[in-house]
Amino acid sequence: MHTVSLHGITAARQIVYNYIKPTPLRYYHELSDKFGFEAYIKHENHLPTRSFKVRGGINFMSNLSAAHKKSGVVTATRGNHGQSIAYAAAQFGVKATVVVPLGNNPEKNTAMQAFGAEVIEYGDDFDEARELCTSLQDEQGLYYIHPCMEPGLVNGVGTYSLEIFEELPNVDTIIVPIGGGSGICGAITVAKAINPKVNIIGVQAENAPAIYRSWKVGKRVETKTCDTIADGLATRVPFPLPFSIIKEGVHDIILVSEEALQEAILLALRYTHNLGEGAGVAALAAAVKISDRLKGQNVVMIMSGGNIDVNTLKKILMHS
Numbered sequence: 001m002h003t004v005s006l007h008g009i010t011a012a013r014q015i016v017y018n019y020i021k022p023t024p025l026r027y028y029h030e031l032s033d034k035f036g037f038e039a040y041i042k043h044e045n046h047l048p049t050r051s052f053k054v055r056g057g058i059n060f061m062s063n064l065s066a067a068h069k070k071s072g073v074v075t076a077t078r079g080n081h082g083q084s085i086a087y088a089a090a091q092f093g094v095k096a097t098v099v100v101p102l103g104n105n106p107e108k109n110t111a112m113q114a115f116g117a118e119v120i121e122y123g124d125d126f127d128e129a130r131e132l133c134t135s136l137q138d139e140q141g142l143y144y145i146h147p148c149m150e151p152g153l154v155n156g157v158g159t160y161s162l163e164i165f166e167e168l169p170n171v172d173t174i175i176v177p178i179g180g181g182s183g184i185c186g187a188i189t190v191a192k193a194i195n196p197k198v199n200i201i202g203v204q205a206e207n208a209p210a211i212y213r214s215w216k217v218g219k220r221v222e223t224k225t226c227d228t229i230a231d232g233l234a235t236r237v238p239f240p241l242p243f244s245i246i247k248e249g250v251h252d253i254i255l256v257s258e259e260a261l262q263e264a265i266l267l268a269l270r271y272t273h274n275l276g277e278g279a280g281v282a283a284l285a286a287a288v289k290i291s292d293r294l295k296g297q298n299v300v301m302i303m304s305g306g307n308i309d310v311n312t313l314k315k316i317l318m319h320s
Helices: 006-016 031-034 053-063 064-071 080-092 106-113 126-140 151-157 159-167 182-194 210-217 240-249 259-271 281-289 310-318
Strands: 025-027 038-043 073-076 096-099 116-121 173-177 198-207 252-256 299-303
Touching: 006 151, 006 159, 025 159, 031 038, 031 240, 031 259, 038 159, 038 182, 053 080, 053 151, 053 159, 064 299, 073 080, 073 126, 080 096, 080 106, 096 106, 096 126, 106 116, 116 299, 151 159, 151 182, 151 240, 159 182, 173 182, 173 281, 182 198, 198 210, 210 240, 210 252, 252 259, 252 281, 259 281, 259 310, 281 299
Parallel strands: 038 299, 073 096, 096 116, 173 198, 173 299, 198 252
Antiparallel strands: 025 038
């Protein structure tokens, strides 16, 4: 699979559904009354790794060559992508090495190890962790799974967007968190093919706005830091494949503050009784910010993950 396409996403579904089931798309009356639009949440936090990324991991690993399955794989992550690769590798009997930045979410590290992956801590952030992967690829003959440049990953995660259009054909707007960009690239690809009138809105943290800034100027722009509680959004470097799709297909990108992300975690807990991580509730935070624009629409917010660590949750609850 060398391209991201509706055909690739449809084909991925036949593979992905051998391992997972479609996730719930739930309508919330109280949120609808609060926001003034018809509020739906796509619960990707209900998957085995509690994140949408596992869809991509399964699809990618299924299509990996026998030689690369035998030699093993390496990737870099802040957690959810790494869990997806660890989970998928376990299903196919592949050795997985995952590089995370120093001080990474310990609970995500433990989860990856529980799926059988070797976890190595290196660098100050995700982008520095990626640098070690090249060395390990050369030294150990591992296949490097770039977190953002593999069409098979994007086609896999795009399956959740197919589910949205099948269950809610009259959707008006889909709001998607943007870290590396695989989730929103899947949504853009499916919407363009099925109903180009659907608005695809991305969300980034104010403290990690690399893709937002790049989209604004039309070329890839790196940031010096990405210090946010939403570790799934904490990237400094936009990559060519996802940015090329986002640049041509996103209708808007909303920046949300750290305070808004913390409030959205509590909002999700109160109204949906789901515990979302920072990136997982970013769409909800954006919906609060632009609710006036969405009046009367059918709006789907992607709850992309539920892997919040206990210490972060304690801090948020203490200051609520």
